[in-house]
Structure formats: C-alpha cells, structure tokens
Amino acid sequence: MTRIHTPATVADAPSSTHAALKAVERQLGLVPNLFRVVANSPAALTGYLQLSAAASQGALDAATRERIALAVAELNGCGYCLSAPTYLGRNVARLDDAEITANRQGASNDPTADAAVRFAAAVVRQRGQVSHEQLQAVRSAGYSDAQVLDILLVVALNTFTNYVNEVAQTEIDFPVVEPLRRAA
Numbered sequence: 001m002t003r004i005h006t007p008a009t010v011a012d013a014p015s016s017t018h019a020a021l022k023a024v025e026r027q028l029g030l031v032p033n034l035f036r037v038v039a040n041s042p043a044a045l046t047g048y049l050q051l052s053a054a055a056s057q058g059a060l061d062a063a064t065r066e067r068i069a070l071a072v073a074e075l076n077g078c079g080y081c082l083s084a085p086t087y088l089g090r091n092v093a094r095l096d097d098a099e100i101t102a103n104r105q106g107a108s109n110d111p112t113a114d115a116a117v118r119f120a121a122a123v124v125r126q127r128g129q130v131s132h133e134q135l136q137a138v139r140s141a142g143y144s145d146a147q148v149l150d151i152l153l154v155v156a157l158n159t160f161t162n163y164v165n166e167v168a169q170t171e172i173d174f175p176v177v178e179p180l181r182r183a184a
Helices: 015-028 033-038 042-057 062-076 079-091 097-104 111-125 132-140 145-168
Strands: none
Touching: 015 033, 015 042, 033 042, 033 079, 033 145, 042 062, 042 145, 062 079, 062 097, 062 111, 062 145, 079 097, 079 145, 097 111, 111 132, 111 145, 132 145
16 A cells, blocks of 8 residues: 555646646556656656656666666665566567666676666665776766766666655556565
C-alpha cells in the first residue's frame, strides 16, 4: 500500500498539474504512478518534468541515461525505479538482458558507456566524494566536463525518483524487478 496518496486519475490530481499530466499521457500513452504521486506537489511535478526534459536535451543518449538509471536504482534499492528503466531499457533503448544486468552492477558492456555508468555509480556510492582518478577515468573515456555534468544531472534526477518511490512505497505499474539487495 502506498504511503503517499496516488491520485487515481489525472482529474483527481491538483488541477494545476492536469496539463502536465495530460502531456505525459500523450507522450507515454499512460500516466505512470510515479507521475501521479509527484503530482501531489505541483512544484515537485514541475521540477521533475523540467529536470527530466533538461536531461534529455543533454549530451547523453537515451540508452546511457537508462543505464545510469538502472545503476542508481540498484544502488538505492528502489524496486519501482528498477522496474521502469528495465522496461524502458528493453523496449525503448533496446538494451539486452546482459547489458541490463551489467548496468545494475554499476557497469556496461559498451566500453564508452561503461565509464559513464561506473562514474555515476561511484557518485552514488561515495555521495559525490569521487576521487581525482575516478573523474579522470570518465574523462579518459572521452567524456567532456559538460558530459560529466550531464551524468550528474541524470544521477540527481534518478535519486529524486528513487527517494520519492521509496518514501511513498509507490505501487509498481511496470513488470516488477526486485533489487538484488536493499540499500544500506
């Protein structure tokens, strides 16, 4: 059972969120529970959607963003945020099972993406206190300072959704994927 109210429909959400939720529905074909929970706060929904839009306009492709989302969700032990990016990773970004498994372990089978995912995982594990060597490793893989900031943006966005879903105990409305272990 969810601990924060999930509006059953767009009409049940605060009226100031209706246009944004309808835009989500047009884009995705439905309004996932995450969006409806976040819609309890019009400011939080606006911030989430703007941050998400900014991340999609950055230099990281959709597959790399999903890879990072999987690594962050696994590290944070968020079932909802493993289920959604696993579904999107398979069906939108076309990641195979081996890649999704690697991502959940904080890595990638793609050498370039591996550096981004490893860096993102280090940021989460070390709460941003990464070493000079860890920063150099992602740069050596070809990532610019702007792309490093895009990685951090994706980490922040996914940390927000992980925390929302864990606090709310949001009902998972994607095929369920359980964390390998719960966050410590």
